[in-house]
Amino acid sequence: QIDSARLWDTIHETAKFGATPKGGVRRLTLGPEDKQVRDWFRKSCEAAGLEVHVDTLGSMFALRKGRDMSKPPIGLGSHLDTQPTGGKFDGVLGTLAALEVVRTLNDAGIETEMPICIVNWTNEEGSRFAPAMMASAAYVGDFTTDDILSRRDAEGVTVGEALDSIGYRGEKPVGTQKFSNFVELHIEQGPILEAEGKTIGVVDSGQGVLWYDGKITGFESHAGSTPMPLRRDALATLSEIVLAMESIAKKRGPNAVGTIGEAVIAKPSRNVIPGEIAFTMDCRSSDAAIMAALDKDLRAAISEIAARRKVEVALDLVWHKPPTHFDAKLVDAVEHAAKALGYSHRRITSGAGHDACNLNTIMPTAMVFVPCKDGVSHNELEDATQADCTAGANVLMHTVLALAGV
Amino acid sequence: QIDSARLWDTIHETAKFGATPKGGVRRLTLGPEDKQVRDWFRKSCEAAGLEVHVDTLGSMFALRKGRDMSKPPIGLGSHLDTQPTGGKFDGVLGTLAALEVVRTLNDAGIETEMPICIVNWTNEEGSRFAPAMMASAAYVGDFTTDDILSRRDAEGVTVGEALDSIGYRGEKPVGTQKFSNFVELHIEQGPILEAEGKTIGVVDSGQGVLWYDGKITGFESHAGSTPMPLRRDALATLSEIVLAMESIAKKRGPNAVGTIGEAVIAKPSRNVIPGEIAFTMDCRSSDAAIMAALDKDLRAAISEIAARRKVEVALDLVWHKPPTHFDAKLVDAVEHAAKALGYSHRRITSGAGHDACNLNTIMPTAMVFVPCKDGVSHNELEDATQADCTAGANVLMHTVLALAGV
Ligand SMILES: NC(=O)NCCC(=O)O
Ligand SMILES: NC(=O)NCCC(=O)O
Secondary structure: OOOHHHHHHHHHHHOOOOEOOOOOEOOOOOOHHHHHHHHHHHHHHHHOOOEEEEEOOOOEEEEEOOOOOOOOOEEEEEOOOOOOOEOOOOOHHHHHHHHHHHHHHHHHOOOOOOOEEEEEOOOOOOOOOOOOOHHHHHHOOOOOHHHHHOOEOOOOOEHHHHHHHHOOOOOEOOOOOOOOEEEEEEEOOOOHHHHHOOOEEEEEEEOEEEEEEEEEEOOOEEOOOOOHHHOOOHHHHHHHHHHHHHHHHHHHOOOOEEEEEEEEEOOOOOOEEOOEEEEEEEEEEOOHHHHHHHHHHHHHHHHHHHHHHOOEEEEEEEEEEOOEEOOHHHHHHHHHHHHHOOOOEEEEEEOOOOHHHHHOOOOOEEEEEEOOHHHOOOOOOOOOOHHHHHHHHHHHHHHHHHHHOO | OOOHHHHHHHHHHHOOOOEOOOOOEOOOOOOHHHHHHHHHHHHHHHHOOOEEEEEOOOOEEEEEOOOOOOOOOEEEEEOOOOOOOEOOOOOHHHHHHHHHHHHHHHHOOOOOOOOEEEEEOOOOOOOOOOOOOHHHHHHOOOOOHHHHHOOEOOOOOEHHHHHHHHOOOOOEOOOOOOOOEEEEEEEOOOOHHHHHOOOEEEEEEEOEEEEEEEEEEOOOEEOOOOOHHHOOOHHHHHHHHHHHHHHHHHHHOOOOEEEEEEEEEOOOOOOEEOOEEEEEEEEEEOOHHHHHHHHHHHHHHHHHHHHHHOOEEEEEEEEEEOOEEOOHHHHHHHHHHHHHOOOOEEEEEEOOOOHHHHHOOOOOEEEEEEOOHHHOOOOOOOOOOHHHHHHHHHHHHHHHHHHHOO
C-alpha cells in the first residue's frame, strides 16, 4: 500500500505552482508556473534516486533501475500542465502517484525485475498549443518533432521558443526512451464512477477526437441603421452553428459530444454587427462511425446556415484522433489489481483524451480511473477524495509490479 | 454653392489619420489618431479665422462672429472619431462640411447676422467608451461631467485620463457654449435614399436606443467527458439569446432592430465548455411602445432560456435614449433648402443615433442625410459620392444661412 498522506501532501504541494484564488490551478504548458513544477518534479525524482532526462519536446523521464536492464522499462505517469482554469488533480494525480509508487518501493526496499520509468508529458492539455497530448503524439510518430516545435500559441510564440524560455528543450531525441508498456492513472473527469459508487474505473477504451478551426466571414455594418433582413451577422451565424452542433451531438448521443470552446469576434464594437469570428470546435465519440457521421452532419448543417445567411464559413479539421481500444491483457491486469485490492470497479470508456491513448498505438497500454466530484474537470472546483486517489495509486502500483516483476 | 473639390480633398486629407489597409479609418475617440485629427481641425479652423475653444469633455467649438453677437450662434458640425473598423464619412462629412460652409462664406465675403459655431463632439461612436454621443449627452444634462469623466474603456482607462493623455481636457465647463439651434449633416448609414434614388434625406425623427450589458454564468467543464445533458454551457446560452433577440426584433419589425456586437468568453480553451461570457446588446426602434415591448420580450425570453439551461444571465440596461422627433420648423427649413437647390429629397428616420438627437432635447435641431453606398456604415468599405456630399453641404449651408440671416 502506498503512503496515502504523503501522496495527498505532494498533490497539495504542487498545487501552489499556479494556484488560483478559487482553489484551482492555472499552469499553462511551458509557462513560468510549468517551469516551477518541472523543477520541483526533477528535484523530487532525483531525491528518490531516479535518473532524470528530458527529450527535445520537454517531456521528462525519470528512470528507476530494475534487475534486468536488457528490457525497456514499464512506463507510468501523466502530465503536470493544466487548463487556464484547471484543477489540482487532472494529470497531476497520475504523475505524482507514479512518484509515490517509486517512493513506496524505495521505502519497502523492493527491487523490480524490469526497470520502471515515470513520465511527465509536455502539453497534454492542448489549451496553449494544439493538439492536446502533443508530446506523446510526436513520441508515437503521429507528428514530426519539427512540426510540433513550430506550433504557435495565440500570442505567436512557438513550442520551440517556449521550451527555450523555460530551459526545457532537452537533449534526447523524441522516442529515444522506449517502454515495454505504459499505465496511466487519472481522475475520470466525468460522472459515471461517482454516480455508480465505484472506486476504480478499468479503462478499456477512449473517445476519438475531432478538432476544428473555424472562421465566419459576414459583413460589418451599423447596428442601428441596417435593417434585420439585410444583415450578414457573423455572431448570429455562429449561434446557429453552436445550436446545430449541440443538437447533432445529442441526436447521435449518448455516445457523442460537441463543444465550441473558443469564439472571438474580430474588432468588436457595441454598435457594429459582427463581421468576422474565429472559433474552434471539439467533437468526440468512442465509435469511429459516429465520428464520421458527426463530421458529415456538421458540414451539411454549416453549409445550409452559411448559404441562408449569405456568409462564408471555413471549417478546417486540425486534429483527428481515432477512438482508442486499450490492450486487452493490460486492461485485465488493471482489473485484476483492483479486484485483488478489494476495490469496487467497472469497465469504463474515457471521455477525455490522454497520453495513454497515443501510447496505445505502439505499445500495450492501459489506464486506471478514480472518481472526481460531480464529474467536474477543466474547472477550478475539480475535486477528488484522498481515499479514491489512494485507491488509484495502489491499483497503479500493483499493476506495475505485476508487469515489472518483483 | 460650396467648393466641392475642396470639401472632397479635406475629407481625404483627414482620412490619413488612422487609415486602415482596407481603405477605412480606425480613429478611436481620444486615442493618438484622434489627437492628430483634432490638431489638424484646430489649425484649419484657426486658419479660417475661427476662434477655437475646448470644453472639459474635449468637445471642440470654433466660432465665426456674426453682426449680432447678442444671440447664441447657430451650431453645425458632427464628430471626427470613428469605429474600430470605420469609414471615411461617418461624422467626418458633417464636421468638414461645416468647415467648408465657413470657408465658402469667407471666400464670398458673406457676413451673417447671427454668429455660427462648428462643433466636433467627443466620443460620438460609443465604441471605446459608453454611451455613444457621450459629450452631447452631458451637454444637454443627461449625465454629469464627472460621471462621464469616470467612464472606463475596456482597458480600464477613464475618459478623464484619456483626455489628459492627448491634451484635450479643455477649460470651458460643459454647456457653456450656447446655441440658438443646431444642424447636423451626416451620411444616412442605411439603404433607403440610395434605393429610392433620392439625394437628400430630410431627417424628421431618430430611433431610440437601448444598450445593455449582459453576463452569462454557466459552468466550465470538460469538453470530452461531460455528457451533453449535464452541461451548463454559456456559449450555447448566448447563442439562444442572439437568435431570440433576432426573432423578437424581426417580429416587431420593420421598425425594430437588435444586435449583439460584443461577446467575450472568459478564459477560453478548446476543450473546456465555456463557463462565463460577457456581452453587450443594442436594440432600437423609432417607436417608444415598440422599445418597451422589445425590452419586455427580451427579458422574458432570456429568463426562459436561463432557467431551462440552468445558467444565470444578468442583463443591465446601461443606456436608454428615447426616440427623437426633430423640431418641425427646422425640419421644414432643411426641406426648403433642398427644394430651393433642386435636389430630390424625402423625409426620413435616422436609424443611427447622432449628437443632434441629444441636442434636440434642449434646442431646435434638425439633420440632413445624404446616401451612402449600399447603406453600409461602421465598415471600412463605407462610401459616398462627391456629388452627394456636395449636395449635403449645400443644403447645410443654405439651412444655416436661412437661420443665421445674411
Ligand atoms: N485529460 C484531459 O483533460 N486531456 C485534455 C485533452 C482533452 O481530452 O481535451
Ligand atoms: N451615427 C453613428 O454611427 N452613431 C454612433 C452611435 C450609434 O448610433 O450607435
